[in-house]
Amino acid sequence: MTLDFAPVWEGLPELLKGAVVTIEVTAAAFLLSGVLGLLVGIIRLNPARRFLYGLATGYVAFIRGTPLLVQLFLLFFGLPQFGILLPATLCGVIGLGIYSGSYVSEVVRGAIQSLDRGQMEAARSLGMSYREAMWEVVLPQAFRRMLPPLGNETIALIKNSALVSLLTIDDVMREGQRIISTSFRALEVYLAVAVIYFILTNAATQVLRVIERRMTVERG
Amino acid sequence: MIEIRNVYKSFGSTDVLKDVSMTVQPSRTTVVIGPSGSGKSTLLRCCNVLETADRGEIRINGRSIIKDGMPLPDKELNALRAETGMVFQSFNLFPHMTTVENVMRAPVVVRRMPKAEARALAMDLLRKVGLGDKADVYPSTLSGGQKQRAAIARALAMKPKVMLFDEPTSALDPELVGEVLQVMKTLAEEGMTMMVVTHEMGFAREVADTVVVMADGRIVESGPPDQIFTNPTQERTRGFLRALVDGHLAGARPQVTAPDPLAALPDDH
Numbered sequence: 179m180t181l182d183f184a185p186v187w188e189g190l191p192e193l194l195k196g197a198v199v200t201i202e203v204t205a206a207a208f209l210l211s212g213v214l215g216l217l218v219g220i221i222r223l224n225p226a227r228r229f230l231y232g233l234a235t236g237y238v239a240f241i242r243g244t245p246l247l248v249q250l251f252l253l254f255f256g257l258p259q260f261g262i263l264l265p266a267t268l269c270g271v272i273g274l275g276i277y278s279g280s281y282v283s284e285v286v287r288g289a290i291q292s293l294d295r296g297q298m299e300a301a302r303s304l305g306m307s308y309r310e311a312m313w314e315v316v317l318p319q320a321f322r323r324m325l326p327p328l329g330n331e332t333i334a335l336i337k338n339s340a341l342v343s344l345l346t347i348d349d350v351m352r353e354g355q356r357i358i359s360t361s362f363r364a365l366e367v368y369l370a371v372a373v374i375y376f377i378l379t380n381a382a383t384q385v386l387r388v389i390e391r392r393m394t395v396e397r398g
Numbered sequence: 399m400i401e402i403r404n405v406y407k408s409f410g411s412t413d414v415l416k417d418v419s420m421t422v423q424p425s426r427t428t429v430v431i432g433p434s435g436s437g438k439s440t441l442l443r444c445c446n447v448l449e450t451a452d453r454g455e456i457r458i459n460g461r462s463i464i465k466d467g468m469p470l471p472d473k474e475l476n477a478l479r480a481e482t483g484m485v486f487q488s489f490n491l492f493p494h495m496t497t498v499e500n501v502m503r504a505p506v507v508v509r510r511m512p513k514a515e516a517r518a519l520a521m522d523l524l525r526k527v528g529l530g531d532k533a534d535v536y537p538s539t540l541s542g543g544q545k546q547r548a549a550i551a552r553a554l555a556m557k558p559k560v561m562l563f564d565e566p567t568s569a570l571d572p573e574l575v576g577e578v579l580q581v582m583k584t585l586a587e588e589g590m591t592m593m594v595v596t597h598e599m600g601f602a603r604e605v606a607d608t609v610v611v612m613a614d615g616r617i618v619e620s621g622p623p624d625q626i627f628t629n630p631t632q633e634r635t636r637g638f639l640r641a642l643v644d645g646h647l648a649g650a651r652p653q654v655t656a657p658d659p660l661a662a663l664p665d666d667h
Contacts, residue, residue, distance in 0.1 A: 294488075294490070296486055296488055296490035297490060297492065299448050299484075299486070299490065300484070300486060300490035300491075300492070300549075301492075301504075302448070302476075302479060303446055303448065303479055303482070303483075303484035303553075304479070304480065304484075304504035304508065304552070304553070304556055305476050305477065305479045305480025305481075305504060305508040305556060306476070306504060306507055306508055307472065307473075307476050308472075310507050310508070314503060314507055315492050318494050319492075319493065319494050322494075
């Protein structure tokens with residue numbers, strides 16, 4: 179058996195176009211998961227606010243306890259039954275964001291809880307409100323501790339985004355499959371797709387490492 | 399002025415404060431002493447509602463901040479806390495801000511003071527506590543004594559009417575205690591109303607107007623330092639002071655050398 183990479187080279191423009199879609203979907207989902215994770219993580223700090231806490235806890239339990247693929251299909255194939263017909267890309271972004279957000283929320287909660295309680299107390303004793311103390315004192319410090327686990331989450335998000343190809347989104351995975359359907363060169367094309375994912379996850383890791391280093395230096 | 403009236407507090411099934419009443423007069427310094435676990439830190443923390451007193455009432459400058467387990471609404475509580483400076487045993491400086499930012503941040507955030515003005519105020523206060531040259535370094539590079547003086551400056555930046563000190567020197571190396579106590583002494587002399595929980599008997603004797611002795615969640619005895627230290631009326635006070643003196647002496651005295659363990663071995667070993 180011989181390897182023939184010609185279809186990969188011929189299809190490279192499509193693969194790269196798909197890679198751009200993968201980056202776009204991942205970036206949008208990353209933003210959504212960050213906002214969601216921050217909110218849910220903070221809500222889960224305080225069981226006294228029962229309703230919100232229950233809602234947030236249920237969200238984390240359900241999303242982490244069910245397959246991402248099922249969640250994506252619920253959005254894409256399930257919601258139309260209620261007349262809610264979202265564009266595929268939006269379904270992908272929302273599905274990935276909600277999924278990743280549940281993990282990010284645990285990262286946020288863990289980082290905040292690992293901080294010395296005295297930081298919040300000192301801020302409150304100076305007259306800052308809970309929100310001000312969070313924003314000024316707790317989150318900037320917690321953010322540093324979130325970076326390494328957030329790196330893991332980002333990598334997972336990029337890899338999980340391959341599932342959105344099943345929602346007819348033309349990401350790098352789907353572009354690869356399209357090339358295979360005409361060239362029948364599965365090994366070569368999937369290898370190329372894997373390399374592209376690997377480059378993307380590596381780039382994300384490097385970016386986060388730079389941010390991490392910069393924040394450590396800044397602290398003096 | 400701080401007025402504490404019939405305050406109770408328990409953590410789970412442990413009663414930490416049992417019917418505590420005391421008053422810190424305006425421009426006076428009250429020092430609270432007592433053995434570990436006597437509830438003195440909890441009492442102090444109740445005074446700005448870092449702990450919630452279960453029963454009783456606490457008034458700061460005539461305003462009730464908590465009554466029978468119900469604290470002031472958040473907004474008013476924040477305003478009152480802003481006027482009640484708190485200094486912690488473990489400093490709790492903000493590690494992601496420089497010294498001067500630590501001091502100026504709360505006036506900017508809470509009082510909406512312009513940054514330039516807040517910085518000038520912070521610099522004044524840092525100079526006052528002897529840290530004018532440490533304004534732009536991060537707290538991690540400061541010694542314990544410097545950290546605590548910075549923390550005092552941070553509390554003073556809110557122009558508090560009352561200062562609460564929770565064992566401010568307990569985490570310090572012995573040679574750094576003096577510089578912090580000196581700053582506190584200056585504050586007391588300037589007429590700050592202060593409630594100080596401490597194990598520094600020298601400070602209590604020299605600076606306090608009133609010394610309050612606590613044990614097992616109750617106030618055992620209170621009075622001017624002369625009376626408490628030279629002529630305590632309560633056996634518990636005497637016991638506490640005696641234990642303290644013994645502890646100091648034990649630390650100062652050369653330790654009795656332990657018997658050589660090898661001596662117990664048989665000769666022919």
